[in-house]
Amino acid sequence: MDTKKLLEIMKAISEKIEAEKDVLTELDSAIGDGDHGINMARGAKTVMEKLPSLIGKDSGAIFKGIGMAVVSSVGGASGPLYGTAFMKAGDALKGKMELSAEDFLAAFSASVAGIKMRGKSTIGEKTMLDALCPAERAMREAVEAKKTLKEALEAAAVAAEKGAERTKDLVATKGRASYLGERSLGHRDPGAVSSSFMLRAMADAM
Numbered sequence: 001m002d003t004k005k006l007l008e009i010m011k012a013i014s015e016k017i018e019a020e021k022d023v024l025t026e027l028d029s030a031i032g033d034g035d036h037g038i039n040m041a042r043g044a045k046t047v048m049e050k051l052p053s054l055i056g057k058d059s060g061a062i063f064k065g066i067g068m069a070v071v072s073s074v075g076g077a078s079g080p081l082y083g084t085a086f087m088k089a090g091d092a093l094k095g096k097m098e099l100s101a102e103d104f105l106a107a108f109s110a111s112v113a114g115i116k117m118r119g120k121s122t123i124g125e126k127t128m129l130d131a132l133c134p135a136e137r138a139m140r141e142a143v144e145a146k147k148t149l150k151e152a153l154e155a156a157a158v159a160a161e162k163g164a165e166r167t168k169d170l171v172a173t174k175g176r177a178s179y180l181g182e183r184s185l186g187h188r189d190p191g192a193v194s195s196s197f198m199l200r201a202m203a204d205a206m
């Protein structure tokens with residue numbers, strides 16, 4: 001994948017988030033403070049505005065630029081977490097103008113590790129990680145089986161969608177939803193759903 005395609009994918013993610021912002025806000029209204037859609041849409045708008053300045057840059061600089069735009073514009077828990085994810089991907093892709101499936105996996109793994117570190121969180125706590133960790137596993141399996149980047153992204157998107165759906169059965173122990181304890185059961189985690197939307201947008205745009 002070249003950097004032109006990467007910028008197209010970033011645009012597709014932003015459009016998907018903007019289109020789904022009401023869904024995200026509704027989910028966050030049930031178990032949080034009802035701003036996840038607003039937070040994410042603000043980030044998407046900032047990223048869209050930033051994209052023209054990233055034309056011609058290498059993949060690392062593109063991810064890093066987007067991560068910085070996200071951190072500076074998105075509040076709440078999700079802003080620093082997603083911002084860290086993009087910046088960690090940027091570190092993993094320094095100087096690369098072409099991305100292989102292996103490169104993409106390395107960047108995605110660095111992103112997930114960055115979220116875990118920044119959020120002091122792990123799988124099973126009803127957060128975005130319950131979509132992202134299964135997605136990382138699925139992407140790894142696809143890459144190890146020598147699948148194409150598109151196939152690997154499709155596998156990751158499907159795993160993220162399943163993971164987000166399964167957050168219904170989890171009790172939140174991190175983030176605002178943890179204040180609800182058992183009452184968070186039966187609801188999907190907003191961040192897990194936004195993660196699944198981003199991976200779906202990437203797979204479809206690939």
Ligand code: ADP
Nearest residue numbers: 036039076077078119121127128174175190191
């Ligand atoms: P806030 O909760 O501050 O209003 P958002 O509503 O934008 O921020 O984001 C909430 C989402 O952030 C949650 O649905 C969850 O997926 C994610 N989240 C919160 N805390 C953590 C954490 N420690 N680790 C990973 N993800 C987290």
Ligand code: MG
Nearest residue numbers: 032033035036
């Ligand atoms: Mg919120």
Ligand code: MG
Nearest residue numbers: 033035076077
């Ligand atoms: Mg908030």
